[in-house]
Amino acid sequence: AQSVTQPDIHITVSEGASLELRCNYSYGATPYLFWYVQSPGQGLQLLLKYFSGDTLVQGIKGFEAEFKRSQSSFNLRKPSVHWSDAAEYFCAVALGAYDMRFGAGTRLTVKP
Amino acid sequence: EAGVAQSPRYKIIEKRQSVAFWCNPISGHATLYWYQQILGQGPKLLIQFQNNGVVDDSQLPKDRFSAERLKGVDSTLKIQPAKLEDSAVYLCASSLGPGLAPNYEQYFGPGTRLTVT
Structure with a gap:
């Protein structure tokens, strides 16, 4: 069945520390990917989106994400977290329009 | 540029009552979406309009939910009668065009938080 999994419900990091949020998907083909x-x-x-091309995608607010086809993952990263980054983050995938x-x-x- | 507007922001009703939500998309956006976001879950698409026609309503519980987009601009989502499990945030989004082409980003409104008691 098609699914999107964010394994971590809640993450706490210190201001200035790096951040990585995980996203895995289960689709038959490479979907469009969003954070x-x-x-x-x-x-x-x-924040950012991946449709094709370069697998490292730059987004707004200093975020980036890397698409790894072999791992069916699209993890979100930020090198230095700011207090204003506290929020809920959603990964989304689309197969088709x-x-x-x-x-x-x-x-x-x-x-x- | 004004964003997507939604009202009311909060609504509390008793089960079996009816409720309606209103959405005004960004000017010029042809596509409008309604999502349901239950606490602890990601948004789930209920219905998608292209201008005033329905593109996808496969996940809309049609026995109690209805939506319309008269004149291809504003939209209303109605629940009648409401059930306890309808408690959620209802998000409206709009985009320039249909589908997920690179330039058809969805812009979301702040949502309406519905509590059914």
């Missing part, structure tokens, strides 16, 4: 961020009381904001599916999300807490 969204949701701050409390806000809608989702697109109208079939975007979201993971359950990872909540990020940033310690001072």
Whole structure:
């Protein structure tokens, strides 16, 4: 069955530390891949997306993600986390034009 | 540029009552989406409109949920009658065009938090 898995429900990192959020998918073919961020009381904001080409994708707010076909993964990274990065992060995949599916999300807490 | 507007932001109703949510997409966006986000889960697409026509409503519980997009701009999502399991945040999103082409990014509104008691 097609699925999107974010293995970590909650992650806590110290401000200034590096961050990696994991995302794995289970699809028959390479899907389109997305990362969204949701701050409390806000809608989702697109951080970055992968459609094809270079497997290392740069996004907004200093985030990047790497697509690894062999591992069916699309992990999100940031070298130095800021307190304002505390939020919920969602990985999403789409196979086809109208079939975007979201993971359950990872909540990020940033310690001072 | 104004973002996607939704109202109300919060709503509390009793089960078996009806409720309606309103969404105003970004000007010029032809495609509009309604998502349901249950606590602890990612958003799930309920229905997608292209202008005023339905593209995909395969996950909409049609026995109680309905949605319309008259004149291809604003949209309303209705639940009648509501059940306890309908408690969720209802997100509206819009994009320039259909599908997931690289330039068809979805922009999300702040959502309506529904509590059914």
